[in-house]
Structures are given as C-alpha cells and as structure tokens.
Amino acid sequence: MAIDDGSSTPDFPLWKFRTGTEFGDQADVIGYHVVGTDEEIGSVADFVDANDQPAFVVDTGAWVVGQRILLPAGAVESIDHAAREIRVDRTGTDIREAPPYEVSTGESEEYRNRLTHYYCDLYADHHEDHSPPG
Template sequence: MTEHLWSFKSTAGHLAGADLTGYKVEATDGGIGKVDKHSDEVDDAYLVVDTGVWVLGKEVLLPASTVVKIDLEDRKIFVDRTKEQIKNAPEFHRDKHLGDPGYHDELSTYYGPGGIPFGGRLF
C-alpha cells in the first residue's frame, strides 16, 4: 500500500471539512452501520462507525485509508473491508483513543502491513 494508513486515498473523493456524520458505511459485502464521528487530521484521519444491532452496538474505528469512495449525494461511504473483518476489529474506546498510544498501535497492526488479509494478499 503506497498511501498512509491514517490518510484518505486521493481517489476516495473526500472533501476536507465535509461532515460525514450519519453517512451509511458499506463494506465490500454490505452495510455495516453509520459514521458516528470522524477526523480529517493529517496522518490521523479516521471514521468511527456505529455498527448498531449488527454487532450488538459495537463501535469500530476505521483508518481513513480503508475508504474507497465517498458518495456525497447518497451519503454513503464505501470501504475495502468485509463485514467480518470489521466485526473482528478492535472495539473503539474513546478514552483509549485519546490517551493510549498502544491502542493506536493495535489498530495500525490490525489494519496495516501484515494485518488482516484482503483480496488474497496482506496489506
């Protein structure tokens, strides 16, 4: 992967400053929830997705690089992970995210090079 894990891909159609809260999130195999929170910070951009009843109310943090496309008209965000991969992601914890660098490392390990397989290869 040539682009930074915590940055939006240049091809995703992300507009800096756009409010993505409430957008539906689509995995490669179907809907997974809605954006509860997001960040546009350089090298620390992400989405917090509320999976609702699909995963018993679990929230997950997806690095911005997982975003393939943002459809502003339909208010949908498409990511390059399956529902199962997202379901198995480390759960989002607001307190850990803000003050625990180990949590960020755990997410980078899960989503980054050598992490979860995708499309027959490792990222």
C-alpha cells in the same frame, strides 16, 4: 515510541486519505452509511483526526448494541456525498473484527498501534483480492 502509520504494509498510508477520497467539512459525514464489499457495516458517528491520523468512528449498531470501531481513512475506497455513503474495500466481518473503539482509549498510542497492526495484517492477508490503489 511513534505511532506506526501502516506505510510499509499495506502499500499505502493507512492513516491518510487515498487520492480522491478527501472531503470538506467533517460534520457533513456524520450519519453517512458505511458499506463494505458484502454488506452495510454501520453509520458514521464521529470523525477524529488525532495526531494527523484521520479516522471515522463507526457505530456498527445492529451487531452489538453500542459497539463502535475506528475506521482509518486509508481503508476508505470512496465517498459518495449524494448517496451519503462511505465505501470500504473490506467485508463487514473484516471491519467488525477490528479492535473496538472506546472514547476513553481511542486516542491512545497503544490503541492506534493495535488498530494499525490489525489492518496491516488484514491487508497483507487479502493482498491479492482487495489491494487498494496506491
């Protein structure tokens, strides 16, 4: 069973960077702040690229001690290296409610599929308000 890349819904590949959001050395983004449309979400703890599906491991810190989520590259709206900030086009609540990331299961096909479905549903529900550029 192949991993669903989210290319049918939303109208962009969830597991690929949007045009203009790519970055160079992945170690450079560790510690960057992740900011949603309404609040800071957390900070980048790691970057993973399993099966050519880049994503940020985000430590949400204050909400639940030690909770981390996996943020697909396609959810990133912009990266500001000067401010050390990654902006996403969803609210903090939207991101916090994603299936939690655990190192032991985070690279599994089943986890990636659950995460893909979560974000596809999220983008479908908010399509009119926050549709990302194609």
